[in-house]
Amino acid sequence: xxxxxxxxxxxxxTGHHEASWRLPExxxxxxxxxxxxxxxxxxxxxxxxxxxxxxxxxxxxxxLAQRPAGxxxxxxxxxxxxxxxxxxxxxxxxxxxxxxxxxxxxxFASLDIISGGRAGWNIVTTAGAEAARNFGLDAEPAHAxxxxxxxxxxxxxxxxxxxxxxxxxxxxxxAGVWGDDAKIHPARHxxxxxxxxxxxxxxxxxxxxPLLVQAGSSEDGKAFAARYAEAVxxxxxxxxxxxxxxxxxxxxxxxxxxxxxxxxxxxxxxPVIGSTEAEARxxxxxxxxxxVHEHGVARLENLLHxxxxxxxxxxxxxxxxxxxxxxxxxxxxxxxxxxxxRRERLTVRRLIGRLGGGRGHLTFAGTPEQxxxxxxxxxxxxxxxxxxxxxxxxxxxxxTFVDQVVPILRFRGLFRTAYGPRRTLRGRYGLPRPANxxxxxxxxxx
Amino acid sequence: xxxxxxxxxxxxxTGHHEASWRLPExxxxxxxxxxxxxxxxxxxxxxxxxxxxxxxxxxxxxxLAQRPAGxxxxxxxxxxxxxxxxxxxxxxxxxxxxxxxxxxxxxFASLDIISGGRAGWNIVTTAGAEAARNFGLDAEPAHAxxxxxxxxxxxxxxxxxxxxxxxxxxxxxxAGVWGDDAKIHPARHxxxxxxxxxxxxxxxxxxxxPLLVQAGSSEDGKAFAARYAEAVxxxxxxxxxxxxxxxxxxxxxxxxxxxxxxxxxxxxxxPVIGSTEAEARxxxxxxxxxxVHEHGVARLENLLHxxxxxxxxxxxxxxxxxxxxxxxxxxxxxxxxxxxxRRERLTVRRLIGRLGGGRGHLTFAGTPEQxxxxxxxxxxxxxxxxxxxxxxxxxxxxxTFVDQVVPILRFRGLFRTAYGPRRTLRGRYGLPRPANxxxxxxxxxx
Numbered sequence: 001x002x003x004x005x006x007x008x009x010x011x012x013x014t015g016h017h018e019a020s021w022r023l024p025e026x027x028x029x030x031x032x033x034x035x036x037x038x039x040x041x042x043x044x045x046x047x048x049x050x051x052x053x054x055x056x057x058x059x060x061x062x063x064l065a066q067r068p069a070g071x072x073x074x075x076x077x078x079x080x081x082x083x084x085x086x087x088x089x090x091x092x093x094x095x096x097x098x099x100x101x102x103x104x105x106x107x108f109a110s111l112d113i114i115s116g117g118r119a120g121w122n123i124v125t126t127a128g129a130e131a132a133r134n135f136g137l138d139a140e141p142a143h144a145x146x147x148x149x150x151x152x153x154x155x156x157x158x159x160x161x162x163x164x165x166x167x168x169x170x171x172x173x174x175a176g177v178w179g180d181d182a183k184i185h186p187a188r189h190x191x192x193x194x195x196x197x198x199x200x201x202x203x204x205x206x207x208x209x210p211l212l213v214q215a216g217s218s219e220d221g222k223a224f225a226a227r228y229a230e231a232v233x234x235x236x237x238x239x240x241x242x243x244x245x246x247x248x249x250x251x252x253x254x255x256x257x258x259x260x261x262x263x264x265x266x267x268x269x270x271p272v273i274g275s276t277e278a279e280a281r282x283x284x285x286x287x288x289x290x291x292v293h294e295h296g297v298a299r300l301e302n303l304l305h306x307x308x309x310x311x312x313x314x315x316x317x318x319x320x321x322x323x324x325x326x327x328x329x330x331x332x333x334x335x336x337x338x339x340x341x342r343r344e345r346l347t348v349r350r351l352i353g354r355l356g357g358g359r360g361h362l363t364f365a366g367t368p369e370q371x372x373x374x375x376x377x378x379x380x381x382x383x384x385x386x387x388x389x390x391x392x393x394x395x396x397x398x399x400t401f402v403d404q405v406v407p408i409l410r411f412r413g414l415f416r417t418a419y420g421p422r423r424t425l426r427g428r429y430g431l432p433r434p435a436n437x438x439x440x441x442x443x444x445x446x
Numbered sequence: 447x448x449x450x451x452x453x454x455x456x457x458x459x460t461g462h463h464e465a466s467w468r469l470p471e472x473x474x475x476x477x478x479x480x481x482x483x484x485x486x487x488x489x490x491x492x493x494x495x496x497x498x499x500x501x502x503x504x505x506x507x508x509x510l511a512q513r514p515a516g517x518x519x520x521x522x523x524x525x526x527x528x529x530x531x532x533x534x535x536x537x538x539x540x541x542x543x544x545x546x547x548x549x550x551x552x553x554f555a556s557l558d559i560i561s562g563g564r565a566g567w568n569i570v571t572t573a574g575a576e577a578a579r580n581f582g583l584d585a586e587p588a589h590a591x592x593x594x595x596x597x598x599x600x601x602x603x604x605x606x607x608x609x610x611x612x613x614x615x616x617x618x619x620x621a622g623v624w625g626d627d628a629k630i631h632p633a634r635h636x637x638x639x640x641x642x643x644x645x646x647x648x649x650x651x652x653x654x655x656p657l658l659v660q661a662g663s664s665e666d667g668k669a670f671a672a673r674y675a676e677a678v679x680x681x682x683x684x685x686x687x688x689x690x691x692x693x694x695x696x697x698x699x700x701x702x703x704x705x706x707x708x709x710x711x712x713x714x715x716x717p718v719i720g721s722t723e724a725e726a727r728x729x730x731x732x733x734x735x736x737x738v739h740e741h742g743v744a745r746l747e748n749l750l751h752x753x754x755x756x757x758x759x760x761x762x763x764x765x766x767x768x769x770x771x772x773x774x775x776x777x778x779x780x781x782x783x784x785x786x787x788r789r790e791r792l793t794v795r796r797l798i799g800r801l802g803g804g805r806g807h808l809t810f811a812g813t814p815e816q817x818x819x820x821x822x823x824x825x826x827x828x829x830x831x832x833x834x835x836x837x838x839x840x841x842x843x844x845x846t847f848v849d850q851v852v853p854i855l856r857f858r859g860l861f862r863t864a865y866g867p868r869r870t871l872r873g874r875y876g877l878p879r880p881a882n883x884x885x886x887x888x889x890x891x892x
Contacts, residue, residue, distance in 0.1 A: 021617075021624060028617035028624060034529075034560050038788040058548055060647040063814055064614065064625025066791025070647045079525040083480075089780040102504055103545065108521040114480050133643035134548045134633075167512065171474035172468075176738045178467060178474060188581075197579035201506040201516045203478055292622045 005379050005414045006386030008091070008233070008407075009052040011037065013068045016270055016292055017416055018356050019290030021068050025396060026037045031068045031137045032292040037077060038084045040395050041264040048416050050386070050428040051089030051120060053213075053233075054078065058098050066295035071268045075107050082115035083246045084242040089282035089425030096153040097146050099133045101194055102316035105160040106252060108210045117206030117424030122213040123228070124148050127330050139412075147220040149193045156194050157186040162210035162436045182247050208434040211253055211425045217245065217332035218324075228254035230431055233291035235333065235360040237340055241269050241382035264385040264429055267378065269359035271371045272392050280365040287392060288353045296352035302425065303330065303337060307414030311351045316340045336360045361390055368404035375405075376414060447629050451711055451825050451860045452875055453852075454537070455490040455498040457483065459514045462716055464802050465736030467514050471842060477514045477695040483523060484530045486841050493848030496874040497535030497566060498678075499659075499834070500524065503524060504544050505576040511615045512741035514764035518835055521553050528561035535871030537566035541600040543592050547640055553607040554656045564650030564868035568659040569674070571596050573776050574874040589777065593666040597640045598696030600658075600674050602640050605633040607655035608882045609645035625685045629850030630882045636762070654880040658869045663691065663778035665772075672698035676877055677710040679834045681779065681806040683786055688713050710831040710875055713824065717817045718838050719846045733838060734799045742798035749776065749783060763787045765792035782806045807836055814850035821851075822860060 002414070014021040021028050030076035044052050052073035061069055067158035071077075074092035083088055090111065092341040093375055112119035125146035132140045152389035164258055168183035187196045213223065214229035214429040225232050232249060272287070274280030297311050304321060311317070317338065317347040324335045341351045354363065363376055391397025419428075424435060460467040464847035467474050490498050500520035507515050517523075520538035528536055530887040536557065540550055558565035561759055571592035572671050578586045585593070614629035633642045660667065660675035671678050678695060682688035696706035718733070720726030750767060757763070763784065770781045771839025784805055787797045800809060823828040855861040865874075872879060 003766065017591055019622075022619045026619075028619070029615065032559050035714060056645070058552070060609075060630070060645045064627045064629065065623045065632060070649050071624060072559060072648065073556040074550045076525050079522050080529050080560050083526050083529040098546070098857070099546070099549065100581055103549075110519040112517060113478050114522065114526050130644055130802070133641070135514070135546055136641045164508075164516070168557045173468045173470075173472075173474070176465075176468060177511050178513050181510045184506070184508075184510060195579075195582045198576055199506045202506070202518065231510060267480070270703065273619065312817050327516050358623060389683055415609075 001415070004416060004430070005375070005409060006050045006231075006266060007047070007415065008231075008266055008386070008388045009040070009049050009398060010233075010268065010390045011040050011052055011054055011394065012390075013071070013394070015397055016359070016361075016390040017127050017287045017392040018067050018296070019287050019292075020424075022290040023286075023393060025252035026393065027381055030394070031071050032079055034077070035074075035397070037072075037081060038389040040398060041081045041085050041088060043395060043398050043402055045085050045088045047087055047406045048188040048419055049389075051091050051093070051425060052081070053120075053122060053388070054093060055122075056093035056095075057128070058095060059124060059128065059134055061130075063295070063298075063445040066292060075111060078119075079111055079114060082111065082118065085120075087419040087423070088117045089120050089211065090115055091211070091376055091425075094123055095124050095126040095131070095369050096150040097141060098131060100161060101153050101156040102200070104195055105157045105200055109161060109200060109205045111209055112205035112207050113202070117262060117426075119207065120203070120213050121233070122233070123150065123154070124218070129144060143218070147224055152191045153195045156187060156189050156191070156196050158437065159185075159189060159210065160196070161204065162438055163187060164202075164204045165436060165439065167203050168178055169203065175213050199258060202355070204436070205423050206388060207426055208436070211429065211431070221332065222249060225249060225263070226256045226258070230265060230426070231429060234265065234267050235336055235362075236267045236383070237336060237360075237362055239378060239381065239383055240380060243381065246383050262431055266386045266388045266396060267384050268388040268390050269374070270363040270390045270392050271362055271401060271405070272349055272363065272365040273371060273398070273404060274365070276283070276368065276372070277366055280367065284363075284365040288356060291352060291356050293349060293352060296356065297348065299371050300337075300348065300352060300355070303334060311348045314347050316345060317351070318345060322362045333360050361388075363392075368408055371405050371407040372412070375409065376412060379414065448859070450862060450876070451821070451855060452677075452712060453493070453495045453861065454485070454677075454712055454832065454834045455495050456679075456714065456834050456836045457486050457498055457500055457840065458729050458836075459517070461843055462805070462807075463733045463835040464513050464742070465733050465738075466839045467469075468736040469839060470733075474514060476695035476840070480518075480523070480526055480842070483518075483527060486844060486870060487527045487531050487534060489841060489848055491531050491534045491843050495534055495835075495854045495866055497537050497871060498527070498833070499566075499568060500538035501652060502541075502570070503572060503574070503577055504541060505574065506574070509741070511739060512766070519670070521557060521772065524562060524565075525557055528564065533865040533869070535564045535566055535657065536561055537568050537657070539568040539570055539869075540568050541572040541577070542596040543587060544577060547599050547602040547606060548642055551603045552647055552648050555607060558651035558656055559648070563872075565651070565653065566659050566677070566871050568679070569596060569600070569670075570659060570661070572575065589664070589666060590731065593670055596670060597673070598637045598639045602633060602637070602642050603881065604636050604655065605631075605635060606642070606646040608884055610648075610650045611632060611882060611885065612650050612823065615649065640826075642820055648885070650882070653870050653872055653888040654882065657875065657877070658692065659809055666848040667778065668695060668698060669696060670687050671709065672702045672704070674874070675709055677712060677875060680711060680713050680784045681682055681782055681808075682713045682829070683782060683806075683808055685824060685827065687831055689827065692829050700840060708877055712832045712834045713830050715820070716809040716835050717837045717847060717851070718809065718811040718812070719814055719817060719843070719850060722814065723812055723816070726813065730809075730811040734802060736796060739795060739798060746783075746794065746798060746801070749780060753777040757794045760793050762791060762793060763797070765864050779806050807834075809868050816853055817847075817851050818854040818858070821855065822858060825860065839891060
């Protein structure tokens with residue numbers, strides 16, 4: 001089979017540009033409007049996207065003035081979207097630091113059953129003290145500890161998802177025997193962070209377990225991805241950086257004994273599309289004009305761990321920023337932003353403009369052909385297995401992508417023209433259904 | 447307004463009778479079949495029920511042989527049902543012992559928004575060591591401690607649900623001001639069991655917060671209900687017991703400073719309906735004939751905290767059972783079962799037969815008129831504000847109730863003929879939308 005491109009729609013209220021909610025077309029209440037998300041999901045499904053995705057953090061970001069805050073909880077929202085769609089994969093972000101494996105494993109298994117095998121889990125460890133303080137902690141756990149807990153969380157969750165053999169239900173009415181207890185495997189897990197004795201109270205789901213997705217690009221993050229992830233979202237600004245990330249991650253997976261084809265790398269792209277280049281640039285400028293710069297400065301200071309009031313809008317970043325190793329959360333995002341500013345010698349004002357749409361992801365303004373060209377180049381030159389599409393404005397940006405870019409990708413033979421016979425999310429990404437670890441002599445994740 | 451009856455449909459895979467799955471009509475995979483639950487929800491909605499309800503416990507009950515085990519996680523399933531229904535309330539069981547307030551408050555707020563104000567929470571503290579061992583504990587926490595944690599959990603959750611004032615979203619596009627931070631109230635909770643600093647990341651939902659439901663009938667349970675619950679499910683075997691429970695609970699609520707009309711009491715009833723009495727009895731017998739008694743004995747021994755092998759099918763219960771005060775979980779169920787057995791001098795075999803359908807709830811076999819008579823008597827004689835309908839077999843038992851009993855209740859002027867103008871679950875139960883505790887000078891739950 002020819003290699004095919006994979007597309008994920010990263011949905012976020014009125015769009016990924018922080019000022020998108022101010023446009024006349026945008027609904028400032030979209031973040032809590034099921035109908036808005038149903039519409040987005042159906043547009044993505046019309047575009048035969050592999051999946052859609054919701055980010056998440058268990059805290060309310062201050063400040064409310066600047067842009068829509070709060071959201072429907074992703075697993076809840078995706079369950080509602082499961083009933084409104086038929087084919088598209090549904091990837092929810094959930095934190096290993098602020099959930100218990102038993103509860104979370106149940107929810108994903110339930111969503112996988114309800115959606116007919118379309119559930120995916122974007123595994124995050126959740127940076128930041130705000131979240132920690134909502135869960136009984138005084139401060140954010142250290143980066144390495146968060147990842148150690150994440151790895152143990154995964155091990156427990158995988159045991160739980162395998163705790164029913166696929167044929168554990170006998171359903172022998174005449175004999176009065178419903179299930180076979182010999183085909184149930186209690187987790188019997190005693191670890192550093194978790195102790196979980198029993199079997200899951202949900203039968204094994206259509207996919208076995210949700211597609212495992214990950215987005216951390218720090219050293220710990222990449223090590224984790226190489227071990228567990230089947231799809232990786234990443235923020236990359238240049239083809240060269242993206243290729244080196246791609247090559248590195250595939251090599252790490254291989255060293256971990258996995259098939260490198262079974263870990264799909266999807267950089268994020270914020271396409272701003274116009275029928276001419278000038279039109280696309282004008283749309284980008286219109287968004288930038290709506291940015292309230294004081295908010296952008298505060299956010300940038302927060303990301304860079306600087307005291308409020310440090311940055312000057314019309315100067316470059318200070319020279320004496322700490323190294324990535326001193327940063328406890330969002331390490332790779334930190335480095336990416338600093339490198340972008342240094343490479344292009346951006347003032348803080350310009351940097352905020354560049355980040356407004358993509359928060360570090362590749363922002364690209366151009367015609368549908370030009371957007372398709374970028375995608376094709378990265379896809380064919382070893383930088384991507386597909387893309388995480390992050391429209392600056394929603395729903396219009398997704399609609400334009402589906403109606404104008406997807407046909408070009410299809411015409412070029414890069415992307416599917418219809419959903420294939422395999423109905424699960426793993427099926428879309430060309431991945432096998434995982435074997436049950438209690439049955440396979442050499443348990444494997446892929 | 448005349449007092450109206452309230453009806454809740456307690457849904458459980460193939461029905462509440464433990465042998466229901468063995469009937470020819472039953473689907474042994476119903477417990478994980480969304481279509482089955484959609485069908486049930488729509489039948490209940492056709493019957494203008496106030497709500498439907500799912501029980502839950504975060505553990506897999508052994509043994510699988512005896513009957514369907516495992517289930518879709520209730521909040522997930524109810525979210526899917528929210529999109530398949532328009533009017534009916536959706537009550538999910540969730541544990542205060544094995545959840546964190548921030549996560550659970552988000553999920554209920556999200557379901558309330560997605561369903562247009564139809565969410566309810568059946569608050570449980572979760573008895574049993576099996577559940578405890580899935581969440582890092584060696585043994586079940588003591589009954590009193592579970593209830594202390596539950597009370598603090600509620601206090602935190604109520605703070606979180608009130609953390610956005612209803613008009614916190616300003617949506618001023620021209621000024622670039624989305625929300626008003628002055629209308630956000632961080633929880634700032636530091637307690638014995640929880641510490642939660644921030645505000646919820648979901649705006650205040652249509653109902654303010656989910657309808658609060660409770661079902662514990664122990665002393666701790668009743669004290670908790672009097673303080674928090676807006677609807678109470680209870681198992682009562684006789685009119686006299688039901689009246690005394692009802693009177694006691696209303697008086698407790700009043701002593702707690704609440705309007706006693708704002709706590710609705712709904713005893714469970716397992717109706718087995720036939721067009722004649724003889725037909726109903728035959729249906730009941732057919733179910734009893736499918737019981738595998740060894741399973742029933744094991745379950746009864748577990749409930750009564752007896753060593754396996756203690757009970758004899760053809761004798762009555764032993765005389766020297768411990769008092770309720772010695773029981774750590776499911777206290778009131780314990781007493782109810784023991785009293786039923788003693789009152790009617792039942793052998794273990796007969797007791798298992800009686801419990802097969804209702805697990806302690808009132809089982810009543812009769813014609814539609816007779817079932818309506820029981821409901822009317824309890825409703826008009828101060829024993830119930832409505833009923834928790836627990837069909838022995840699903841979907842057929844619910845269908846029969848809706849098609850044959852509901853019309854009688856409507857004809858007698860006891861029950862609504864259509865859903866009224868208030869679309870929320872509290873609206874169905876005749877309860878007001880709660881005020882925001884940060885705005886009301888005397889915060890009140892009702």
